[in-house]
Amino acid sequence: MNDSMFEISFQPGEEVVIRLRPPNLKMMKGETAQHLIGAKKEMLMALRSLLDEAINKTEAAAAPEEEKTRIKVE
Incomplete structure (x- = not known):
């Protein structure tokens, strides 16, 4: 059995398939549990950042190009 909180298939x-398995924090005590909670939060924030970037790229690709005006210079 894999004890990792994340399983990534690619x-x-x-x-890319990411499966999240929360650790059993009830079995952990004190400082260990706090580190695991912090690590879980950091990984979720990293995932949020990846999703935000993907959303921004999708929006940029879907946005219509600005019309350019040509000005004749003499």
């Missing part, structure tokens, strides 16, 4: 040219 095949070139296909989607």
